[in-house]
Amino acid sequence: MSPGNAQVAVVVGTDPVAPALARRLRTEGLRVCLVGADPADGAHADWALPGDPTDVDVQSRVVRAVVDRWGRLDLLVVHTPEPAPGSLLECDPIAFRALVRGWVAAPLGWAQRAYWLAMADGGGRVLHLATTVGAGRVALGAAMLRGLTGLIAAEVAPEVRVNGLTAPQGTDPELFADLAYLLSRSAVASGEVVEAGTAADQLEQVA
Template sequence: MDSITHLDGKAAIVTGATGGIGAVIARALAEAGAAVTVVGRRSEAGEAVVKDLPRASFVAADLTDRDSHRRVVDTTIDRFGRLDILVNNAAAHTSGPAIQGTEEDFDRIVALNYKAAFFLTQAALPALIASGAGRIVNISSIGTIKTFWGAAIYNSSKAALDNLTRTWALEHGADGVRVNAVNPGIVIDGPMSAPVQAFLDIERDVLPTIPARRLATAADVAAVVTFLAGPGADYLNGVIVPLDGGLTA
């Protein structure tokens, strides 16, 4: 095991982990040695993720329900004895011009992408501080740095999450907690790539703008999350990582 990413003896929560990027992140953290709480709404999918992991449990939760936050944290501590890592990955998306955005869409996206991350982190912080080396990794979006058409509500909710990343880093750095964000570009095997690909020609419109000439993968995201969760990233705090193949270079 690489010493800069080994997570033996650590316990993690990964939200939105019943599939897509979240499930890949959960597996990567488990492979690095962490016990993992997989959080999501879909019980059957969540149980399928944890059954192949050495130390993992599934907690069914709708994170837009404030009562779920303490339950997720308490269940993790009850099962694994501690909490060291929180990955705020759960998110909602919509696509279309801002002028067509509805209040229903706005409330749904902000409730999960921003409000739920805020209050779940608030519930988790005492345990992360007690860990002595707590890690929070927020999964944001390259759309907060280089915006794109049709994602005004989503991108602005993730921009709020970027600001929380920096604020929590400032407030809790002295407590030993490190808070960083990963801002992926379009993730080819991520569930939120479909709306983007529906109105963009990837080959024509997107790939020529990316120096790496490919889209991100869930494995790319998981690799950066695992690094940020490990001891090798101890002096990284309040950093927004543009995982975009050079798009914003």
């Protein structure tokens, strides 16, 4: 793919999965804007922008800047923060609001801005990535993200395909990134969230 018609991706995340995915996408010929990662990880992308990924002003500014710079946005990937473990019955209101903000409000905000500012006319793909464990507030966060993915997919189909990928806590960031890339190229039905198991199972699901 020549630089003039290269696809454009925005990858959002504050942990090692996001820069690993940015690096993988670049090797496949995409132009990549990395948002919210450590400044040292900026070398893995064509463009690195700072800011809190949950801030709606940052979301709007980034999408507009990417479209102004490259004229398009084909792929948005948002890796939600891993919430603190713990019992839901012991979760105080501040911690619960943070959970909703990170796992629902922020992914929704990014999808809204990507759609209305870039993808409504040209199409595209949105991926939600999440690390999960089996119980408590992390499990609730994953359930929220799954529902959100399906709801967004129903509204933006068929122009935009929306999917999710969940991986267990401790999954190697490079493996997580490779699987996310495969999902971004797959024909998995819009609205589906792929659950990562063993590496072989994951590859079969998104091949």
